[in-house]
Amino acid sequence: MKFLEKYGFNKDDIADFLNNSPKKLIDEIKKSKKLVGENINYLKELGVTNYQEIFLEYYDMFLMDHSNFVNIFAKYEPQDLIEKLNKNIRVIEYL
Numbered sequence: 001m002k003f004l005e006k007y008g009f010n011k012d013d014i015a016d017f018l019n020n021s022p023k024k025l026i027d028e029i030k031k032s033k034k035l036v037g038e039n040i041n042y043l044k045e046l047g048v049t050n051y052q053e054i055f056l057e058y059y060d061m062f063l064m065d066h067s068n069f070v071n072i073f074a075k076y077e078p079q080d081l082i083e084k085l086n087k088n089i090r091v092i093e094y095l
Contacts, residue, residue, distance in 0.1 A: 001026070003033045007040045009052055017056055028063055036062045039069045046073065047082045054089050061092070 001014050018026060029036055039062045043051040055062055061069070072095050073081060084091045 001030065003037065004055075007037065007044070007052070009055075013052065013056060017059070021059065025060060025063075029059065032063055035066060038066045039064065042066070042070055042073070046078060048085050050086055050089060054085065054092060057089055058092050 001018060004014050005011070040051060040055060043054065048054065064072075076095070081091075
């Protein structure tokens with residue numbers, strides 16, 4: 001999971017993630033590094049500052065096809081969505 005470091009994740013967060021996530025999902029994330037990276041980059045480029053926290057909480061979402069991932073967020077006005085996500089990542093559950 002070292003690839004997450006290039007997206008700004010620190011080693012402690014990665015270690016905690018590995019220790020507290022199902023092996024099957026970790027294996028899937030490792031196999032889908034490119035897709036996971038595209039989805040992380042999308043949130044970063046959108047301006048979401050707590051994308052790491054979102055990933056660590058909703059990691060399975062990042063395995064979603066990139067176009068479907070983008071479509072979830074594209075339905076909303078970007079600035080309003082960014083504000084809400086930066087205040088409370090639980091907003092993801094309602095998208």
